[in-house]
Amino acid sequence: MKRLPRPIADLISLWSGLIHHPRETLLNRCHHQWRGAGFIALVTVLVATHAPGFGVGSLIIVLLLGGPSWVLDIAGSVAHDLWEAGRIWQGVDCQCCGGPDDGDDDDTDPDEPADDGGLGLTDRDIENWLEGQSTPTRA
Structure with a gap:
């Protein structure tokens, strides 16, 4: 699918999702931009205003x-x-x-240890420390 144009790959993915996971695909479909409705509305306006090249057959x-x-x-x-x-x-x-709201506040895991601030090291500090360490080599 890497060589297909994006809209065609999206359509193939959509229909594959409908076949393999219809419930999840329908729930996710609610969050899309309604491209089909916008496309139909645009051409309907063009037909209604008698734009050149857009006859009634275009609606079909x-x-x-x-x-x-x-x-x-x-x-x-x-x-x-x-x-x-x-x-x-x-x-x-x-x-x-995520899921329907059950009304309860979701607390963090009670078994998770409290954050005590740690060492406050950044990734750069750790990289500098690692670069300064010597590694044993075999002779």
């Missing part, structure tokens, strides 16, 4: 190209709202927003 082509993406965006938004309300897919996490 645009609906075939942008329609599936728009339908997935709408389905993703509905699924995401139902998922946030706790009505569907309880065990699935949205990769974009």
Whole structure:
């Protein structure tokens, strides 16, 4: 897929995701920019204003190209709202927003030791120290 143009590779990835992980793909689809709807709206305005080269037949082509993406965006938004309300897919996490808010404040792990400030060394300090160390060599 490295040689394909980005939009085509994205479409292949989207359809592959829908086949292999449909729930996660739909939940993530809610967070996209609605490109299909924007594409359809732009061409609709061009057809309505009688722009040269944009006849009524252009709408059919645009609906075939942008329609599936728009339908997935709408389905993703509905699924995401139902998922946030706790009505569907309880065990699935949205990769974009983490998960529905349960109302509890998430505390840090109580078993994690408290930060005592440490030595305050930076990466540069550690590199300088390592460069100054001699390494034993075999003769």
